[in-house]
Amino acid sequence: MKIERCGGRAIDKGGERRGRGRRKGSKPEHQVWRIIPATYQHVEWLGELERTRGDEFDFWTPVLKRVNHPVDIMVRPDLQNLLRTLLQHRGLGFHVMIDDVGKLVSSQMSELSERRENGRLSGTALSGFDYNVYHTYEEIMQWVDDVATEYSHIVESFLLGYSYEGRPIKGIKIRGTGSHDANPRAVWFEGGIHAREWISPATVMGFTQKLLDEYDNGDNLVVEMFDNLDWYIIPSLNVDGYSYTWLSDRMWRKTRSLNAKSACIGTDPNRNWPYEWGGVGASTWECSDTYRGERAISEIEVFNAIDFLRKKKDDGQDFIVFIDFHSYSQLIIAPWSYLESEPRTEDYDDQMALALEMQSAIKDTHGVVYNYGAGADILYACSGVTSDWGYGTFSTHGGNTDGGLGAKYSFTVELRDEGHYGFLLPADQIQPSYEEMHAAVRALGAHVLNEMSATVQ
Template sequence: MNLVGIIFVLIAVGRFSEAKYEGHQVWRIIPATYQHVEWLGELERTRGEEFDFWTPVLKRVNHPVDIMVRPDLQSLLRTLLQHRGLGFHVMIDDVGKLVSSQMSELSERRENGRLSGTALSGFDYNVYHTYEEIMQWVDDIATEYSHIVESFLLGYSSEGRPIKGIKIRGTGSHDANPRAVWFEGGIHAREWVSPATVMGFTQKLLDEYDNGDNLVVEMFDNLDWYIIPSLNVDGYSYTWSSDRMWRKTRSLNAESPCIGTDPNRNWPYEWGGVGASTWECSDTYRGARPVSEIEVSNAIDFMRKKKADGQDFIVFIDFHSYSQVIIAPWSYLDSDPRTEDYNDQMALALEMQSAIKDTHDVVYNYGAGAEILYACSGVTSDWGYGTYSQHGGNTDGGLGAKYSYTVELRDEGQHGFLLPEDQIQPSYEEMHAAVRALGAHVLNEMSATVQ
């Protein structure tokens, strides 16, 4: 799409989304008791189609829960909260106005020529980019760093868009099949800071490698790194063209007018359990079957082929927004959700948390999924950790990556999914620090195992 076309789209989606979300508010509710926490968790499970929970309900007293509320449901929710002795305050007074403001800012910048194009030399990591620009970035990164980077086609989306990623292997690698890391962003369409953050910290690491940074050289020479900046490319494109707050894929659902599936409820490991809706119109719709979404199938098929060819994955991270949490498996279990590697997973999460805090003094919580959140099934991090089934198909088993996490990025609800662009750089800077901490931890563990 040329610049004029992009500007037109941005103006159109800004006006459309403002009207669509006019009067929608985001309410912050702070549960003061465990009874409040349990009730909010039940409300999310039973009425999540009516009330859009922007943050999951953590199993913690005094941890805020943000809900986007339509104008016609505000009186109802106010009454329900009053009956439970719960108050709230308005975090975002009018979502429609905030959407329109963000899209207008994007179109104004492009119209005034303040975006230097998509060539890598002029790529601005501190602004949001379209799907086309992100895919161009993949190609340009592979060209610029061709001595250690190659691009690959993960597959095509349900609407036929290419989904591309990069593989990084250092020049000092001597293993035909080194252990591997998988990073993916943008599985939920409206979480724009996810692809932006993944691209930002990737570029910083690549520069550090070329500048001889000892840690990054060891990271890239001893591990393969597979990085997908945007997995749900149809949904992401739709947030630029039609609905800024769209979450799901854009696949058709048989016998339903409602479009899309939640790709983070569609992974096959323990698919179809709690915390995933069977209703096609829900934002957490699990799909008609496990791996119904071609985007999920593409990712699983790619990693299973690597496993079959002898490459083991030690890290799997799915980057989301928002709420600043590092979430380890298990998420599908209602009780006793800690894995057998829980202590090691929490040790690494603590190191990542410390690195993040040391960067911009931002605090991330961490824990096992269903222990700090309410249970949900069919999610990425459970599949990432689940035992690999060598002879199974793409609905059997998981990846077998010891360090599998979902990372919820900035912020804590002041802007939610509409994070301003001035927070992109601090987001990728603190994740860059977290990835360095992760690399050091994994390398130390690998070294200790060899010894």
């Protein structure tokens, strides 16, 4: 069974793992530890540990600038004694959130195999598409085609481009039948930029389907949303990495591009965007999960998205919303992330007003609470990320390649959960996740429509 190693981790789809110092009768496992910093000194130290040794310790959650906020780290067997000692020296305790990551991976993959063997995932036609299970890359791309066929009166599919390994990256564009603007303002949603975050593509597909059905059923708000805005939706952007999580390493995060100066594979596509690329919070080491790439836009998947959006802007289409869906932590993150001092944008108050409306809609659905704020306010600063580029000032396609999209409402949304399962969220949480995001998108649509109407008046 193939084992992939990069940055010290080695977990494969069957849940097997290889660690140094393993003895017969002893079964060290990859574990996820939860650490709760009780002081700001603890917070600072954990942030430094993430920045300097993130290649060894896989931080499943970022270190927020708040005491008592949990930090989850996946620790491979041969480093558990070392981390335990480091924590003891700092007066920090921990408890094990997941005692055997490999077993949880194996259980999830076995469940999916069983569903296929029993015929419950035998077809991908839209009428039989199961939104409450995780789907392969091929099934997600088929969903794009089937949605475009089923809702051809308002949906068309488009090819964003091809991945490093040659896979097509497809999306859909939604424009209501009542649209009378040749180039209406637009919304961009993307999922799956980090490969192991399976809940992201599943959630994007789930809430999209609900909105499409509501439009056809004459829901007043959704009709207004689709008739007055264009909606571009990419369920899975990092398709090579996503495919790899199904085939070899469930915990893979990055792209699958080769690095000329290292045997380690891949770049973090959420550190590769050109707006303020190469600063804090992005690693220069190819083996790191937050490796920024040799240069900005080195990853073809990132290039495809930026090139598509810049061409739309050049053609006169203005984007008001840009959202990148991730997991996990239940956060709504606005710019700036790259700027640690004074990280709030000039649109901060409006961005927080919308985030609050989205938070309320989410909570009203299933009682789940999402926190929100500017990236470097609630996280440590990081650079080359999507939400900063989405908000950054636009430059014409032939001009300054460092420019952003100019979308006022540019967010990173971190989906469920808060760490009990982390990236291995069970399939029974897919539906509540897309239901609460569906409510959030409706709140977003109402907010943007009201703002557009007020501007016209």
